[in-house]
Amino acid sequence: MSSQPDHQPRRTLEVTDLQVSVGDHLVAVQDVSFTIGRGESVGLVGESGSGKTLTCRAVLGLLPATGHVDRGRIVLGDGADTVELTDAKRGTWDRVRGLRLGAVFQDPTSYLNPSLTVGHQLAEQLRVKRRLSRRDAHARSVELFAEVGLRDPAGVFHQYPHQLSGGMLQRVLIAIAVSCEPELLIADEATTALDVVIQAEILGLLRRLRETHQLSLLLVTHDLAVVAETCERILVMYGGQIVESGPTEEVLRSPRHPYTQALMGVATIGNWQRRKLDVIPGQPPAAGAEMPGCRFAPRCAYASARCVAGAVPLTDLGHERSARCVLVDDLSAPSVQEVSA
Incomplete structure (x- = not known):
C-alpha cells in the first residue's frame, strides 16, 4: 500500500x-x-x-x-x-x-491605538480575522496574553498602552501577531x-x-x-x-x-x-x-x-x-x- x-x-x-x-x-x-x-x-x-x-x-x-x-x-x-x-x-x-503573515516592529507604541485597551485591540483582531464571538475573543485574548508571558493576563486585557512597559507592549504586539496562527x-x-x-x-x-x-x-x-x-x-x-x-x-x-x-x-x-x-x-x-x-x-x-x-x-x-x-x-x-x- x-x-x-x-x-x-x-x-x-x-x-x-x-x-x-x-x-x-x-x-x-x-x-x-x-x-x-x-x-x-x-x-x-x-x-x-x-x-x-x-x-x-x-x-x-x-x-x-x-x-x-x-x-x-x-x-x-x-x-x-x-x-x-x-x-x-x-x-x-x-x-x-x-x-x-504576522509582523512585529521596533516601536510597539506606533502600532497600538492609545485610546483603546490592549485587550480590545487583540480581541478585535480575533473577531474580524477569525470571526470569534465577543466572549470567545475575550477568552482567547487572555490565553494569548498568558502564552506570551504577561503576568495577570486578565488584568492586562483592560489596560491601555501607556500603562504598560516597553517589554510588555512588545509582548502584546507579539500576541496580536500570532493570534491567528x-x-x-x-x-x-x-x-x-x-x-x-x-x-x-x-x-x-x-x-x-x-x-x-x-x-x-x-x-x-x-x-x-x-x-x-x-x-x-x-x-x-x-x-x-x-x-x-x-x-x-x-x-x-x-x-x-x-x-x-x-x-x-x-x-x-x-x-x-x-x-x-x-x-x-x-x-x-x-x-x-x-x-x-x-x-x-x-x-x-x-x-x-x-x-x-x-x-x-x-x-x-x-x-x-x-x-x-x-x-x-x-x-x-x-x-x-x-x-x-
Whole structure:
C-alpha cells in the first residue's frame, strides 16, 4: 500500500529577484532572492539603510507611499496554498495579513491605538480575522496574553498602552501577531529598543512560539549576536543587496564576504569581553546611490580595481552558501573562535 503524500507546504516564502524603488526611481533594494522553509528561522542582518526593512515591507505589502516593486516575485506558501503577493490586490492582502503573515516592529507604541485597551485591540483582531464571538475573543485574548508571558493576563486585557512597559507592549504586539496562527512571523528590529534582559526574554519567547505554533520566522536585526542565538540561517544585506547567505553557524565560523567579516569584528559574539570591538570605517551608501561593482568596496580592506570593474554576482558556494565578492575563493576570514580569542 502506497504511503500518503505529504501535503504540508515545504516553502513558507520565496522572494525572487526583488527590486524596490523609492521616490524618483531611487533603487533601494536590488537583486534580492531568498527562501524560508516551513518552521525555519532566518536572520536578515545589516546596518541601518541596508534595505532590510524595505524588503520586509515589500513582503507585507506595506511599502511607503513613494515605494514600489519594480520587478521580482514574492510568493507565500507552496502547492495548493500558494499566493502570489507581487502586485496583490486589497482583497488578497485582507486574506493574508494577520491570518498567514504576522509582523512585529521596533516601536510597539506606533502600532497600538492609545485610546483603546490592549485587550480590545487583540480581541478585535480575533473577531474580524477569525470571526470569534465577543466572549470567545475575550477568552482567547487572555490565553494569548498568558502564552506570551504577561503576568495577570486578565488584568492586562483592560489596560491601555501607556500603562504598560516597553517589554510588555512588545509582548502584546507579539500576541496580536500570532493570534491567528500565521505561517510566517516577520520581526523587524523587535528587540532593539529593549534592555538586554528583556531582549533575551523576547528572543526566548519567539523561539518558544516557533515550536508551539510551527511558525517560520524572519528576524530582522543589525546584531549578529541576536541571529547567532535565534536563527538557523542568515542573510547578510548591504547597500540594498544580499552579500552573503548560508547556515548561521557556518557563516559565523567562516564568513566569505568582507562585510560579514567586518560585522564579526563589531559583534558581541563569543568571549567579546576579552577583545576590543572594531569599527567599520566609512559610511554605508545612501539609498538609491548608483555604484559600479561591489558596494562595499569603498570601506573594504581588500578592495582593488577588480571590485569596481562591473557588477558582482552572488556566487553559489554549494552547501546552501553564497557570497557576492570577487575574492570569494581567496578570502581568508577569521572564525568565531579566532575572533573570540
